[in-house]
Amino acid sequence: MTIKLWSGKPLSLKVIDTNAGTSMDGLDIAHVHFTQKSPDAPLKMRLLRAGEVAFDGALKKRVMRLIRTNKTSPEEISMINIQVGKLSPSNWLRLIKIRGMQLGEFAANAIQHFAEDHHFNLQEEVDIIAGQGQTIWHLPLPHLFEGNQIRAHLDMAEISIIAARTGITALSNFRVSDMALGRQGCPLFVAWDGLCATHPEKNVAVQNIGGIANITMLPKGDPRLGYDFDTGPGNVFIDGAIRYFTKGECQYDKDGLMGAAGKVDQEIVHEVLQQP
Template structure:
């Protein structure tokens, strides 16, 4: 005869009366822990209830052109089963010009008041909340019924991961603004944020944060792959063939931030970016300027490294333009040269820090991936590499970083650490993010508790298997 053993109503295993008696005696012995008889490896994988959470991920990038949002459905049958991710909806919403100008002024001048900082934080929180509500309305889903969590990054105000590159008494720090209390209050949905600060607290640089997502989506057994994002700042994830946990990522330098600044400079703010690379295509590259900039301290600094407008701000781009204009260059020459700085910094980074046997495939994303002057240069420098776009995977080009924040949001609320990329200062695992409860907090907290059941906390590991289900985006 076998006796069924259950914990909190969940069947664990069957024991004979003889073994059961031995376990009972051992549990009363002060030096023997009955826990040793019931390990996760011996447990049926339906430890608790299957998990189903719908998440809105949002991202306000360094370019400050708008807010990207995704609506994602995460499901998982048990704590040891693969995580399933399905993209339901995707949308982009412009940053209100009044708010954008206020933030740009704050960043460019690098001086402010406590009052201004407080106002900007509240305003940006309201921008995200309004974008979320518009997103749900435009895509035709009910916010309170079909969203469990909202999470993402606010607008980056300050990002200084490498204080040693600056003069004076600096320290590693990050600040992005969009008050999550405003988002949670206005939407009634539990909201998460401060992922980058959480990563810094664990001894890392807070950026780019998406190597884990990229590796879960695209790691290949026989191909070295990379996922290239060209937003305001350019970064890529290297995905060495084989092990998912072998990924690493870093910022290569300016992406669109210099190009956008130059275009605004020459159009008196009437044009925000170089659409389809048209302005840069008409100019001639000043290679001496490119080489001078790429000899700068950030580009020669070893990985890990990340950066932001503190290093590559509008003033630096304008100074480059003024220097070239004084030598007789045209505005088109300036934009062409600044675009080459971005493109060449990418190719140089692949050569220096990519896999020794080369990169087989690059998946492009971010606004800069639409600039043919960048993409064509990469193809010339890397002729053996297949260069394609993220949307080949079913993910829209502009959606990937918002999708990354959706995953971070899910894993934070579930209480699971993310994969720690290689080539970082600290391999200390940890759950990243902060939570602002909404009116739905009790319900979703119960769902997560039922999912884990009695799964031992010390046995919780990062997600290393994820299935991307077919997208339902229209």
């Protein structure tokens, strides 16, 4: 592979990023602008716009059932990943009402509506779409499969659909690419945290609490030395409790208001903190 030398032109890249976390409360969308004067200069990012599109109820139930039961078919996988047939605008409304959009079509439609709602032109304001799909299955450590040790991952939200619907170059399968290089595929924070948070004289730890919590360790001075790993459940159990006690009316504890209204059980906290 030929490595292209820097042309001397400063970097200016506008990106739409999508992400569906393990909480499955919706699709996060961010429109960001990356700039860099030279390869040795700091990489800067400016957030232009951000938002969230809630998952359609029928689609969410179907995906969660697929994950929980671990039972499906090739037909169902392909249907969820893309979406059956080509849809006219009138059919979008009918589909939303009777069965829910499948992940690829859902993501593409969400990006288009995001641009409309924020009053910008995708073709003029976006260079690349980075589409991280919904994690369906993740095996970061080797599992014995037909006599071989296998690590595997499956994201769903067909990137070809997103590229075709928007007309913009789209990238995906970041976790599988990470695993192909010998890492675990999840988390993926180390590259970004390394660029943004490496300190010249201090070791830094960056803790993220999503559905699953993870930490990035950044040795001082060199962003290439960082590493990251999962540390255990984050808010996934809290989300489950909220859905259960509200009978599905709430999907998560927005702004932590329900938790803040209660009282801390210090005995349980102490017990948890004693764990290794």
